[in-house]
Amino acid sequence: MRASKAPRPKKCRVCLELFVPMKPLQVACGISCALIHAKAKQAKARVALEKVERRELRAARQRLKRLREYMQEAQAAFNKFIRLRDRNDPCICCGSYGADEDWLTGGKWDAGHFLSRGSHPELRFDEDNCHKQLKSCNGGSSKYAQKGRTVAEGYRARLIEKIGLERVEALEGPHQARRYSIEELKAIKAQYQGRAREMEKAIAIE
Numbered sequence: 001m002r003a004s005k006a007p008r009p010k011k012c013r014v015c016l017e018l019f020v021p022m023k024p025l026q027v028a029c030g031i032s033c034a035l036i037h038a039k040a041k042q043a044k045a046r047v048a049l050e051k052v053e054r055r056e057l058r059a060a061r062q063r064l065k066r067l068r069e070y071m072q073e074a075q076a077a078f079n080k081f082i083r084l085r086d087r088n089d090p091c092i093c094c095g096s097y098g099a100d101e102d103w104l105t106g107g108k109w110d111a112g113h114f115l116s117r118g119s120h121p122e123l124r125f126d127e128d129n130c131h132k133q134l135k136s137c138n139g140g141s142s143k144y145a146q147k148g149r150t151v152a153e154g155y156r157a158r159l160i161e162k163i164g165l166e167r168v169e170a171l172e173g174p175h176q177a178r179r180y181s182i183e184e185l186k187a188i189k190a191q192y193q194g195r196a197r198e199m200e201k202a203i204a205i206e
């Protein structure tokens with residue numbers, strides 16, 4: 001009979017030689033094999049972690065892409081509503097109705113933001129901040145801009161006439177930062193689609 005305490009030889013996981021373990025969980029024969037084994041384990045863990053990180057990154061990108069799509073749809077619905085609301089108005093910045101040659105791809109009119117969506121995302125769906133505007137004016141190449149006045153200055157002056165200084169200053173004042181969830185964007189889209197439909201019905205009766 002073997003002495004019951006004597007450990008049985010094991011095969012080293014690294015060099016595959018037999019060795020007699022000193023500790024029950026020992027898997028490598030000596031220090032150098034143990035180091036190699038530890039490094040290999042680390043590398044395996046790193047690969048697993050990288051895989052998780054890549055998956056999370058992909059999911060985050062996907063979420064962002066969906067958010068952008070919903071943002072575009074909500075903005076399109078809002079902008080359509082603005083163009084309908086202002087259907088009888090001239091261009092907000094220059095007071096012109098433009099000319100036939102102003103018809104560009106997608107029409108002659110934009111819904112132009114007073115404070116840009118980029119600099120003021122919290123005002124991108126604010127009805128005071130968005131008005132019917134000639135595409136050429138919104139694109140910054142207005143041929144109707146009044147002398148000595150930039151498009152932005154014209155917009156501000158005519159906006160004050162339209163909604164009053166107080167509301168213009170409220171737009172220009174400080175605001176809470178704002179992020180939109182997909183749920184909110186869906187609700188905004190539905191709201192403005194509904195209001196645009198109502199308006200189209202009313203116009204048909206006019």
Ligand SMILES: [Zn+2]
Pocket residue numbers: 012013014015016017028029030033
């Ligand atoms: Zn070994």
Ligand SMILES: [Zn+2]
Pocket residue numbers: 091092093094095096133134137138142144145
């Ligand atoms: Zn204009």
